[in-house]
Amino acid sequence: MSGAPAGGPHGGAGHAHGPDERRTDVPGQSGDAVQPGGPGGGENSGQAMPGTAGAPGSSREGLIDPRELGHTASPGTGMPSRGQQEPARSAGRRNPDGGRDPRGGRGRDGRRRRRRGDPNAVVPEAEFTSYYGRPVVKPSPWTFDIPTYLFLGGVAGSSALLGEGGARTGRPAVRRSGRIGALVALGSSAYFLIHDLGRPDRFYNMLRIVKPTSPMSVGTWILTAFGVPAGVAAVSEVARLLPPAVTSRVPGALLSLLHRSAGPAGLAAAAIGPLVSTYTAVLLTDTASPAWFGARRELPFMFAGSALSAGAGLALVTAPLAESGPARALAIAGAAVELGAELPMRASMGIASETLDAGLAGRWHRTSRALTIGGIALAALSRRSRALSAAAGVALLGGSLATRFSVFEAGQASARDPRYTVVPQRARSDARSADTRSADTAPAV
Numbered sequence: 001m002s003g004a005p006a007g008g009p010h011g012g013a014g015h016a017h018g019p020d021e022r023r024t025d026v027p028g029q030s031g032d033a034v035q036p037g038g039p040g041g042g043e044n045s046g047q048a049m050p051g052t053a054g055a056p057g058s059s060r061e062g063l064i065d066p067r068e069l070g071h072t073a074s075p076g077t078g079m080p081s082r083g084q085q086e087p088a089r090s091a092g093r094r095n096p097d098g099g100r101d102p103r104g105g106r107g108r109d110g111r112r113r114r115r116r117g118d119p120n121a122v123v124p125e126a127e128f129t130s131y132y133g134r135p136v137v138k139p140s141p142w143t144f145d146i147p148t149y150l151f152l153g154g155v156a157g158s159s160a161l162l163g164e165g166g167a168r169t170g171r172p173a174v175r176r177s178g179r180i181g182a183l184v185a186l187g188s189s190a191y192f193l194i195h196d197l198g199r200p201d202r203f204y205n206m207l208r209i210v211k212p213t214s215p216m217s218v219g220t221w222i223l224t225a226f227g228v229p230a231g232v233a234a235v236s237e238v239a240r241l242l243p244p245a246v247t248s249r250v251p252g253a254l255l256s257l258l259h260r261s262a263g264p265a266g267l268a269a270a271a272i273g274p275l276v277s278t279y280t281a282v283l284l285t286d287t288a289s290p291a292w293f294g295a296r297r298e299l300p301f302m303f304a305g306s307a308l309s310a311g312a313g314l315a316l317v318t319a320p321l322a323e324s325g326p327a328r329a330l331a332i333a334g335a336a337v338e339l340g341a342e343l344p345m346r347a348s349m350g351i352a353s354e355t356l357d358a359g360l361a362g363r364w365h366r367t368s369r370a371l372t373i374g375g376i377a378l379a380a381l382s383r384r385s386r387a388l389s390a391a392a393g394v395a396l397l398g399g400s401l402a403t404r405f406s407v408f409e410a411g412q413a414s415a416r417d418p419r420y421t422v423v424p425q426r427a428r429s430d431a432r433s434a435d436t437r438s439a440d441t442a443p444a445v
Contacts, residue, residue: 136422137288139415145196147408150280151310151401152189153223154303156182157277158311158334160230162327164270166315167263174327176237177318178311179266182273183234186227215283222279226272229265236262277307284411290421291352291414292407298345299407305337306400313375313396316382316389324389328379331396335376338403339369350427352410352420361409364402371399 140146163178165171194200207224211217236258239247247255281303285296292299312331316324346353356365378392414420 135416136418137290137415139412140287140289142196142408142412144405145192147404148401149189149192149196150284150303150408151404152185152192153280154277154307154400154404155310155314155397156185156189156230157226157273157275158307159185159314160226160233160266160269160273160276161308162311162315162330163233164266165326166319166323167266169326171319171323171326173319173323174315175266176241177315179230179233179237179262179269181311181314181318182230182269186223186230186276190223190227215279215286219279219283222272222275226269226276229268229272232258232265233262233269236265274304278304284407287411289411289415290424291349291355292411294349294352294424295345295407297348298341302338302341302345302403302407305334305339305341306403308334309338309372309375309396310334310400313393313400316379316393316396321384321386321389328382328389328392331379331392332376335372335396335399338372338400351423352414355410355413355417355420356406359409359413361406361413364406364409368399368402368406371395371402375399 159178160182161178163175163182166174166176166178190203194203197203203220206217206220209217210221239250239255239258278300281300284292285299287293295302309331312327312334315327316331319327346356349356355361372395375392375395378388378395382388382392
């Protein structure tokens with residue numbers, strides 16, 4: 001059996017070349033790649049593979065040099081061995097000096113891995129979308145009725161306060177406009193609230209229970225407690241304006257009781273008035289809307305200042321110059337509080353503060369700032385001009401209304417965009433994780 005090939009029937013190292021086989025030398029290989037050329041090899045045996053002749057990296061006989069692919073051929077097959085592929089695969093991950101290649105290695109599919117932060121990274125930036133296009137937080141179903149209700153509630157509370165101030169300082173015009181204005185504003189705000197609820201019995205049903213944890217329930221009782229004394233004080237003022245021909249038809253005892261009750265009723269309304277002006281801010285911030293929730297600490301102060309400037313603006317419109325001095329001072333002070341609360345409120349809102357400058361909320365906000373600042377300037381210049389005083393009051397009333405609409409629209413816009421929900425949540429989660437890690441790594445005392 002000495003004439004048998006040493007490498008077996010498939011050839012390999014030490015294969016004996018028969019008369020019908022020709023040898024193709026591959027430089028640098030320890031073994032010889034053999035192409036059969038005998039009768040069993042087919043009529044195309046011994047020829048170069050189609051499409052490989054003359055290609056870069058091919059041998060002179062048309063065979064691809066395995067070294068150009070970074071592999072070493074297995075003996076007798078011309079294919080790279082599995083165990084010999086590892087040095088070439090890991091070569092892209094390390095520098096020649098043994099350090100790790102800063103460009104990263106290659107994955108199973110042969111594509112180079114890219115580090116995080118690479119501008120040419122395969123993974124795109126995350127887009128804040130939601131499931132089937134739905135927002136993460138459902139916007140409130142409220143319409144324009146609610147911001148109008150918020151504005152009129154603020155006017156009612158501050159007007160009652162100014163009316164009592166006019167009664168205590170001997171300014172009957174301020175007292176009258178404050179008490180009547182409080183009742184008119186309260187009745188109008190109740191109308192818009194019931195219109196939003198859909199049916200009047202829904203407002204009545206909220207009075208059947210007392211739920212301290214619900215701002216809506218508490219607000220309903222605040223409005224009810226405010227409405228009774230405000231109504232008594234306002235009716236007394238209206239009765240004084242009626243001609244004797246009308247008041248003579250009313251029993252004298254009843255009319256006398258009404259006038260005697262006006263003082264305590266006005267005082268009670270003035271005491272509850274600040275709650276009426278500010279509870280609406282709590283009503284908004286006790287929701288999941290990112291802009292409203294983020295402003296939960298500063299929004300009551302903004303609404304208080306806005307309500308005070310609106311109530312004082314009403315007094316500037318209705319009271320003569322001789323009695324409008326305190327109202328002018330309160331108007332300027334309230335507008336200053338409103339403007340001053342905006343900066344810390346924006347800081348608390350974080351990324352959601354962008355909604356105050358964009359879209360419909362941005363237009364309302366710019367209108368509010370322009371009217372409020374203009375109202376302050378006109379109020380400061382209206383000490384001797386009745387027309388300027390009235391113009392200042394109108395501007396302050398308009399600025400307060402625009403403030404309510406801007407805050408309302410900002411909350412709605414922040415609820416529609418999932419970015420204003422996801423980004424603050426991630427920031428809070430990262431902050432909690434950092435606090436937990438710092439607490440775990442802190443040395444024990």
